[in-house]
Amino acid sequence: MTVDPNAATQGFPPPPPPPAVHRRPGAARYLAPALVAAAVAVALGAYGKAHHPAGTAFNLAGFSSTSAVKSWLATTAFAFALVQLVSAFMVYGKLPGPSWAPTLHRWSGRVAFLAAVPVAVHCLYALGYQTYEPRVMWHSLLGCFFFGAFSAKMLLLRSERLPGWLLPLVGGLVFVVLTAIWLTSALWFFRTFGVTT
Amino acid sequence: MARMKRPGPLLTLLAGLLLAVFMLTLNATTGTKNASSSSPEASPSATPQASPPPTGAPSSSSPPPPSKSAPPNADYAGRTDDNSSAVAVSLRGGKAIAYFCDGRSKESWLKGDVKDDGTMKLTGKHGAELNGTLKDGRSIRGTVDLGGQRYAFTADKAVKPSGLYRATATVRGAKLDGGWIVLPGGKQVGILDRDGKPAAAPTIDPQTGTVTVDGQTLTASPVTP
Secondary structure (H helix, E strand, O other): OOOOOOHHHOOOOOOOOOOOOOOOOHHHHHHHHHHHHHHHHHHHHHHHHHOOOOOOOOOOOOOOOHHHHHHHHHHHHHHHHHHHHHHHHHHOOOOOOOOOHHHHHHHHHHHHHHHHHHHHHHHHHHHOOOOOOHHHHHHHHHHHHHHHHHHHHHHHHOOOOOOOOHHHHHHHHHHHHHHHHHHHHHHHHHHHHOOOO | OOOOOOOHHHHHHHHHHHHHHHHHHHHHHHHHHHHHHHOHHHOOOOOOOOOOOOOOOHHHHOOOOOOOOOOOOEEEEEEEOOOOOEEEEEEEOOEEEEEEEOOOOOEEEEEEEEOOOOEEEEEEHHHOEEEEEEEOOOEEEEEEEEOOEEEEEEEEEEOOOOEEEEEEEEEOOEEEEEEEEEOOOOOEEEEEEEOOEEEEOOOOOOOOOEEEEOOEEEEOEEOOO
16 A cells, blocks of 8 residues: 555545645635634633633533543543554554554544543533643643644645645644643542542 | 535534533533532532531430540640641540641541540551540640651640631532641641642631632531541
8 A cells, every 4th residue: 555645634535636726825724724723722711711610510420520530531532542643653654554544543533532522521611721730720721722723633634735744743733732631630630539430 | 616525524523512512501401400419529518517516415416325434525736746747636425536737738637436544546548547645634645657757746625716627618620628727826737638639728717717718718617526
């Protein structure tokens, strides 16, 4: 299988190459995702700051606390993010991988994202954007940033003829930020309260 | 616009958005009611004076009637010999609860029984241990073993507002647990845990027990076993 550095941006199987006549202005391809990303991050932060934290939200049966639920969901998201990292290397041919690596990459990403969404909703609804200590401040900041960066990544996927380094860069950023978010929340929770459900 | 763009990434974002809206609706409609019943951390126990200060009442209600030589109900508060920390012990009906606190980071809640001869061995989390002897009902002399160190202490009988206070609450999702020792003479030593992380506590009003934490007013109650 030939290695196409733009494989991740293409459908699977890849669609025919775009007609040469149709070329969009270069800036818009980056501007729109960047603006959407900024809007998402700022909107989340503003909501978290403005909404009076409820202090609580509904809990799932079988878990001792909403924090435990969140920690496990976040850990699930992080585990799938690791799959993302490995499968991305496969898609780009840096690691040997199966032919369904792009599908694996796509679906592990979706699962990771959908697992992270309820966590973020709880954070923003029940706790809000807080800055009372460094761990909390970084978590709040990066949490908002993550969903902005993820939106940008999704929108960039729809653009064609991107520089080859752009998607890996944004994808890597999303992964690093998610890792930092996990370290400042779920890992901290497990270390402080023990690995409980 | 001849080509269809890939809808996958947009659908992913849309699914996330829908899920978020769904969760928010769930929270807004049912959240506050269900949460406190199912999650123990959400129960706001900052309600003032949940336990009335038992002075003579508990001996009539506690199942094992204390023998006539059992140590009388009283509170004791004092400092360690090295002056680094404070210790308070509260005795009720042959049971004791104690709090050791350095006002910064080291603290321990300890519980146990008081024998008829006035000796007590109280235990806390992480192997913490307090061994003490009640002398004539006026003071407790003993040691606290905590974090690999031994602290000798003397705690004299404390009368209100001196004594041992505790407040627990959930404020903006942070689980707060504060303990205060008000020493005879009015000096306070306290630690406030935010989600298990200890720090020096703001001072309480010993008359009313009120304390302001993160902009929220809580009420610390006298601690009894």
